[in-house]
Each structure stands twice: as structure tokens, then as C-alpha cells.
Amino acid sequence: MAKHWADFQYEIYLNGMAGAVPRLPTDLTRLEELAEHRLGAGPVGYVAGSAGDGSTARANRAALDRHRIVPRLLRDVRERDLTVEVLGRTLPAPLALAPVGVLSIVHPDAESAAARAAAAQGVPYILSSAASTPMEEIAEVMGDAERWFQLYWAKDREVTRSFLARARATGFSVLVVTLDTPMLGWRPRDLERAYLPFLHGVGTANYFSDPAFGAGLAKPVHEDPDAAVLHFLGMFGDPGKTWPDLAFLREHWDGPIVLKGVLHPDDARLAADAGMDGVVVSNHGGRQVAGCVGAADALPGVAEAVGDRLAVLFDSGVRTGDDIFKALALGARAVLVGRPYVYGLALDGRTGVEHVVRSLLAEFDLTLALSGHRTPATVERGCLAPAPV
Numbered sequence: 001m002a003k004h005w006a007d008f009q010y011e012i013y014l015n016g017m018a019g020a021v022p023r024l025p026t027d028l029t030r031l032e033e034l035a036e037h038r039l040g041a042g043p044v045g046y047v048a049g050s051a052g053d054g055s056t057a058r059a060n061r062a063a064l065d066r067h068r069i070v071p072r073l074l075r076d077v078r079e080r081d082l083t084v085e086v087l088g089r090t091l092p093a094p095l096a097l098a099p100v101g102v103l104s105i106v107h108p109d110a111e112s113a114a115a116r117a118a119a120a121q122g123v124p125y126i127l128s129s130a131a132s133t134p135m136e137e138i139a140e141v142m143g144d145a146e147r148w149f150q151l152y153w154a155k156d157r158e159v160t161r162s163f164l165a166r167a168r169a170t171g172f173s174v175l176v177v178t179l180d181t182p183m184l185g186w187r188p189r190d191l192e193r194a195y196l197p198f199l200h201g202v203g204t205a206n207y208f209s210d211p212a213f214g215a216g217l218a219k220p221v222h223e224d225p226d227a228a229v230l231h232f233l234g235m236f237g238d239p240g241k242t243w244p245d246l247a248f249l250r251e252h253w254d255g256p257i258v259l260k261g262v263l264h265p266d267d268a269r270l271a272a273d274a275g276m277d278g279v280v281v282s283n284h285g286g287r288q289v290a291g292c293v294g295a296a297d298a299l300p301g302v303a304e305a306v307g308d309r310l311a312v313l314f315d316s317g318v319r320t321g322d323d324i325f326k327a328l329a330l331g332a333r334a335v336l337v338g339r340p341y342v343y344g345l346a347l348d349g350r351t352g353v354e355h356v357v358r359s360l361l362a363e364f365d366l367t368l369a370l371s372g373h374r375t376p377a378t379v380e381r382g383c384l385a386p387a388p389v
Contacts, residue, residue, distance in 0.1 A: 052290025060317030063294025101130030303331020321363025
């Protein structure tokens with residue numbers, strides 16, 4: 001029998017009979033405010049901040065809020081199955097933890113805690129290239145659990161080649177290539193504090209532990225960390241990459257490749273033509289281009305263009321279970337969640353991340369059932385109506 005994620009609410013109520021209430025809010029939109037009080041100004045600004053005046057982050061929420069779910073009644077929804085097939089993998093629900101770097105700035109257990117939480121709940125964990133923890137350590141704590149690797153595509157081909165070989169050797173099954181960050185966007189909350197963790201060697205663990213990266217240094221990292229940081233900054237992004245360069249990744253990665261940051265249907269078609277396996281419709285949570293299209297506004301066009309050729313995933317603005325429902329109805333096969341789990345990590349470590357995952361999927365399960373659906377497969381555009389203007 002498939003897992004009923006909605007049972008989490010009954011667990012909460014039963015615990016309440018013994019006087020126990022959840023340590024964190026079950027309204028996940030409250031987590032950011034709590035994290036603002038818990039974290040220092042630099043770390044919380046880095047996580048919560050957006051490009052420019054925040055217009056794209058607001059557009060992401062507005063794009064989801066423009067749609068309203070239209071429930072159907074008297075359908076047998078006693079037994080539900082949230083399982084989905086994505087990129088040749090069977091996932092227990094249409095959710096994965098998005099790649100978020102430098103997690104040590106919010107909690108000392110960093111990526112390891114998030115990875116353990118994902119493994120415990122059976123959802124994929126996507127490790128960022130810019131993690132505070134080397135990929136080998138994450139593989140060790142996850143065991144056989146589903147893990148994907150996110151690549152920031154460096155200028156140095158040998159470092160890229162080495163990253164791909166290390167990820168394959170340690171059991172990362174899907175490559176997620178972030179294309180919307182060849183350079184950092186204009187982020188005032190970070191700029192006003194001159195806060196960039198990489199300058200202090202935070203978020204560089206995969207690089208500083210890499211033999212190809214080390215080969216480019218005059219001295220080992222521990223002997224001259226400042227030189228290592230400068231070397232990292234010089235290679236991190238590459239605004240000169242073009243579509244033909246994808247052949248290099250395909251040559252050195254034998255599993256599924258997903259391109260993250262796609263917003264235009266023509267780019268999605270180019271991804272399919274290049275032999276990619278999926279795209280993530282995303283604007284980096286509003287962190288790169290101010291004034292950008294809301295991700296959920298871009299999703300239907302991309303799904304219509306390539307949904308029959310590629311796995312279409314979605315992120316940017318997801319905060320609730322009904323957001324997941326709406327994203328599926330707009331054409332996504334699965335959703336990545338980012339900031340909410342980072343806030344959960346900041347507030348309560350691994351337990352906080354699990355709370356976020358279970359809350360999201362409990363609300364999604366209930367939304368699915370109460371809207372008349374037993375599986376995500378029947379959720380489509382007709383399940384939504386436009387919100388009143």
C-alpha cells in the first residue's frame with residue numbers, strides 16, 4: 001500500500017493528546033520570519049535575498065497565486081498513491097530537495113543534515129556544487145538513497161570532468177546543470193553587507209577537495225587558502241558557454257542530464273535537441289534577474305513545447321502543498337523545494353528539514369484527495385481556474 005503522507009496530521013493531533021505540539025510551524029510560510037530572528041543578518045540575507053528589489057521573487061508567488069484549484073466531489077480517494085516516474089526513477093512523491101549551497105552558514109550539520117532528512121523520507125536530495133560538504137561525505141551519509149548532483153559549470157574543463165567522475169563514482173544518479181548563474185546577479189542584501197561566503201572558503205568543499213582543482217594551485221589549499229579562494233572565483237562561472245558545449249557533458253556523464261533555469265520554450269526545445277533528459281523551469285528563486293518572468297508563468301509554455309520529449313520539473317516560489325498541486329497542473333512532473341527546507345534546517349537541523357518535507361507532502365496529499373484525485377497523474381490544467389482580478 002502506498003504511503004499516506006496525510007497521516008502526518010493525525011500524528012500531530014495524537015501527540016497533542018500527550019501535550020506535545022510541533023516544534024516548528026505547520027504553515028511553512030512562517031519559517032522565513034522565524035529564521036530572520038534566529039540567524040545573523042549575513043546568512044539570512046544570503047538565503048532570503050533576491051536580485052534587485054525582489055520583484056522576481058514576488059512575481060514567483062504572484063504567478064502561483066493567479067491560479068485557483070477547482071475541487072471535484074464524490075470521487076473515491078480513500079487509497080492514494082503519490083508515486084511518480086521521473087527520469088527513469090520511481091519517486092514516492094513528486095518532490096525533491098533543490099540544490100542550495102553553503103548550508104553551513106545556517107546550521108553546523110549543513111548538507112549532511114539535509115541529505116539524511118531526504119533519505120529518511122525517500123525524496124531525492126540534490127547536492128550543490130557549492131556545498132559546504134564534499135560529495136563523498138554526502139554519499140556516505142545517504143547510503144543507497146536517491147541523490148542527484150548539481151553542477152555549476154566551471155571554466156576549467158578538467159575540474160568539471162573530475163566533478164562528474166567523482167559524482168558518478170559516489171552514486172549520484174542524475175546531473176542537474178544550473179545554466180542561469182554564469183555570474184552572480186545583483187543582490188543588494190548581500191552587497192550591503194559585503195557578504196559572500198565563498199570569499200571565506202565556505203561553499204568550496206567540493207572544489208578544495210578536488211584533485212584537478214588542486215593541480216591548478218601553486219601550494220596546497222591549507223598552505224595558501226587565499227590563493228585557493230581566488231582560483232575558485234576565477235573559474236566558478238563561465239558566461240562564454242553555448243549550446244554546443246553540452247556535448248562535453250553528455251560525453252562525460254552516462255546518466256540523465258537536466259538543465260536548470262529554463263524559462264523560454266525555445267530553450268527547452270534546444271535542450272531536447274541537444275539530447276538532454278529534462279529541464280527545470282526556474283528563475284533561481286528570483287536570485288539572478290530582477291524583473292524576470294514568474295517561473296509558474298513560464299511553466300505551461302515549456303511543458304507544452306517539450307513535455308512529450310523531456311521531464312519538465314519546476315522550482316521557484318514553492319511554499320505549500322497546494323503550490324505543488326498547481327505546478328503539476330501547469331505541466332510539471334515534479335517540484336523542487338529550496339528555501340523552506342533551508343529555514344527548517346536553520347531552525348531545527350535534520351528534524352527541521354524532515355518537518356518541512358512531511359508538512360509539504362501531507363498538505364499536498366490532502367489537497368490532492370480533497371480535490372478529487374488519487375494520484376498526481378490525473379492533475380491537469382483543467383483542475384485550475386484563474387483567480388479573480
